[in-house]
Amino acid sequence: MTLKTTAFIFLVGWLSTSNLLAQSLELKALGANEDATIILDALGYQQRFSDFNSLELEVNSIANSLSHLGYLESEFLDLKKVNDSSFVATYILGKRYTTARIHFDTGFNRKILKLVSNVITENYFEVEINSLEASLKTLNAEIANTGDPFSKLQLTNIRKEAGVLYADLNIVAQLQRTIDTVIVKGYDKFPKPYVKRYLKIKSKQAFNLKTIREKTEALENLQFAAQIKDPEILFTKDSTLLYIYVEKQKSNTFDGFLGFGTNTDTDKLEFDGYLNLHLINNLNYGESLRLLYKSDESEQKTFDVKAKLPYLFGSPIGLQLGLNIFKKDSSFVTTTQFAKMDYQFDPKNSLALGINTQASTNLLDNLNLTINDFKSTFYNLSYIHIRPQRYDKLFPVNFQFDISAGMGKRTIEDIGQSQTKLELNSFKIVNLNLRNSIYGQVSAAILDSDTYIENELFRFGGINSIRGFEENSLTANLYAVFNTEYRYKVSSNLYVNSIIDLAYYENQILDLKSKLLGLGFGFGVLTQAGLFKLNYSNGSSENQSIKLSNSKIHISLSATF
Structure with a gap:
């Protein structure tokens, strides 16, 4: 027999012997009677062991299991060796307490x-x-x-x-702990007021880990920052340090769309579009700046700029400023300015009080009784509630309720006219399941006045209002638009949707009351460049049938950088 053959036989024999030894010890648990033994068997205890120490640990574990089940008077009597490989553990269960x-x-x-x-x-x-x-x-x-x-x-x-x-x-009890220091890791320039005012986590606040975790979840609602892991606590002898882990997110957006349709008067193809730039937290203050320029097929031009400065000087008060210039072909130009002071109650709710001034100039050479120079001043109170939809890049907001009411006076040639305004914009997403959802939005506004002029009326219609109509082609002193979409997510980055829009509006200057309908379909896809959307829609009024020549195709791309 060769040396290699001998070594192989020895190795096989050693492995076989080890395997037999590893399974050589057996345990059986017995009670004082048959019923007690049945209860012990129901515990599902381990019965085979590789060594005696493991067997002893299981004997003690059985005793603990009996106590947990309510056999508080149970006792382990003894462990007997039946033969070289078998052991019997005997227990007295006693009375069970439930x-x-x-x-x-x-x-x-x-x-x-x-x-x-x-x-x-x-x-x-x-x-x-x-x-x-x-x-x-x-x-x-x-x-x-x-x-x-x-x-x-x-x-x-x-x-x-x-x-x-x-x-x-x-x-x-020990000495109650309070938060002494809050440290933000990952985003060192994270705006400090957001910790105290937005998350409502302050120094010397009673330590409550559950509450802290609930508060830091609100970071997911911010556009410019996100929580990367749960907060952690470092306890020292005389202080408590709270670590919040945050990373900065891309939050600037550049949005634009290109729309085209057939002019019903000239039968020519016409184009319209807009550019929308939204800059958020570029100064690491949580501030935002929005710049909008729009030009549409009705020879209307809009320039709009808005700035928001939250938590001024670390206080819960924020400041909003805005300027809007609207020019209607060669008819008139209107300039609107506003300033608001807002108070953020929590990440979802805020209240604002502000002033709005408006000045409009008639550009027509001939006399037009419906367009006139005027100035107006309104004092407004507004409330906003926003409920986010976490982990959804396509539809990050689930519910929004934005309402504003104002009282003021319009002046024409030194003649004043008291007026009131009420504006509402609210939407909700009802998620039927992971892929299917229904979107509903209500936009409404009313201007209450004894008399009206055209250049003070609300203007609506288009991709951000009732679809299938030209941008800002409809004027009203009262209107309500109901937008609906059935949405189906093909994937996490792609969805298709239907379009059913309804509207009602009144124009007292024209003595007009009308109902509108917009029908269509669209899709959206989230690309590396941003969210690309395409909508095809057709609009009609109650006195006008649907014509394919009135169809509108809207293309938009919202890029994040």
């Missing part, structure tokens, strides 16, 4: 007991024995979240009566 009644003092927070018990009185609560340990861990975690992370719960004066376990609950 309920634990835990007494607490009057200073205990009874609200957190609802997390673990359905039976709560003025001085005790009840839980099942098999969930007692888990219940105490839950209560201890809640107490830790309220500012005492090192507190411990103890059961004292334990006693058993009539199948019920009785005990007193004591809290071994």
Whole structure:
């Protein structure tokens, strides 16, 4: 026999012997009677072991399992060796206790007991024995979240009566912790007021880890920053440091669209479009600047600029400023300016109070009774509620409610006219499942006045209003638009949608009341360049049938950089 053959036989023999030894010890758990043995078998304990130490650990584990099940008087009697490979462990189970009644003092927070018990009185609560340990861990975690992370719960004066376990609950409390320092990691220039005012996390605030995690989730609602991992706490002997992990996001957008359709008068193809630049947090202050220029097929030009400065000097007050210049062919030009002071209650709700001034000039040489020079001043109160839709790049906002009311006066040739305005813009996405959703938007406005002139009326229609009509081609002193879309997500970056738009408007100058309908379809795709959208729509009024020649195709691309 060669040396290699001998070594191979030895190796195979050694592996076979080791395998047999690894499975050579067996354990059987027995009770004082057959019923007790059945209960032990139901525990599903391990029965085969590679060594005696593992077997002993399982014997102790069985005893602990019996206690957790409520056999509080159970005892491990002995472990007998039947032969070289078999052992028998004997247990006495005793009486089973199913309920634990835990007494607490009057200073205990009874609200957190609802997390673990359905039976709560003025001085005790009840839980099942098999969930007692888990219940105490839950209560201890809640107490830790309220500012005492090192507190411990103890059961004292334990006693058993009539199948019920009785005990007193004591809290071994430490000195309550407060947040001493908040440190932002990952985005060192993150605007400091957003920690105190937006997240509402302040120094010397009572430490509550659960509340902190809930507050930092609001970072997902910011366009310019996102949370990259859960906050962490560093406890030292005399201070508590809170670390928030944030990274800066691309938030600037450049939006534009190209629209074309057939002019019903000339039967020629006409183009319209706009450019929309939105700059956010470029100065690391959380500020935003929006610049819009629009030119459409009705020879209308719009220049609009808005700036928002949040949390001025670290206060909860923000400032909004805006300028809008609108020119209607050679008829008139209107300049609007506004200033608002807003108060952000929380990441979802804000209230603003402001002033709006307007001046319009008649550019026509001939006398036009419906267009006139005027000046107006309005004092406005507005409220905005925004509810985001997390982890959805295509539709980041699920619900928005924006309402504004104003009172003011319009002056024509030193003759004043009191007026009121009310404007509403609200939308909601109803998610039917992961792929299907329904989008609904309501836009409405009313100008209440004894008399009206054309250049003060609301202008609507187009891609951002009722689709299928020319941009800003409709004028009204009262209008309401209801936009609906059924959306189907083909993938996380692509969707298709239907278009059904309804509108009603009134124009008292023309003594006109009319209903409008817009129908169509579209799609959107999120590319590396941004969100590309294409909509095909056709509009008609109640006195006009749908004509394919009136169809509008709108193309837009919103690029993020």
